[in-house]
Amino acid sequence: MTSSNDQIKSTSIRSYQLPLTKVKSIIKLDNNTRMISQDSVYILTLATEEFIRMLTRDAHNSMKQCASKRLDRLHIFSSINTNPLYEFLDGSFD
């Protein structure tokens, strides 16, 4: 998905799946944030996509351990509680 602000058009080499403008507006929600360069938004988007893949893989593993047939929210919870990397997610959802 490309946006009008995106000066890097989507090509076969450069691909991303989350729209940059959306990511940027989420970043801007925090009033304290400074100006952010377009390159930074791009890198942040890539990191986010990588994060989704990572979390999905971990949740999938949790699911296998439970011998479940369907990936459920509980499996994601389980991954969050197990892996210290996901600690930042801890306080957000109660």
Place this chain on the structure above:
Amino acid sequence: MIDSSNNSGNEDDDKCVPRAAVYKMIKDCTQHIRVSGEAKEFFVQCCNEFIHTLALQANTVCEQQTKRLVHPDHIVTALNNMGFGSYKTKCLNAMETAQEEIAQKRRKLHGKPTSIYTDDELRQKQELLFQQAREEAQQLEDDDWARTQELSKEALRKKLEATRTDDDNYDD
């Protein structure tokens, strides 16, 4: 608990990564696995949270360096701080490739317009055109001068004519 069945159009929905994009990414990773709707929604929430946290961290790094604009370096440092240093290589590689592409496109757009003639040939052609222009200008000037000459000769002749008519009386 998150009310995952909440689909009302509150303003948070605008500041949320598009669900379809997230679903697609999850699907790519878990091709034959069924994923519950609640889990999908939860992934989206985690996604938003990640963006917030990473952006905040990067902002802090930026501040510490007393810079006013958040740079990719700040994002990378923030990733390291959060423990996601493994993302660094992939992100930076992708960015380098993208930047190369932009540079290439820029060179194409702003480069000299192509011509079938070489620079020297173009210069010669230009010189030829200047020469022609000079000759034409000279010609015009000469014509002008000749015309002026003609007119004054004509005027003189008429004057003489007028004078001779008087003299004719004496030749008879």
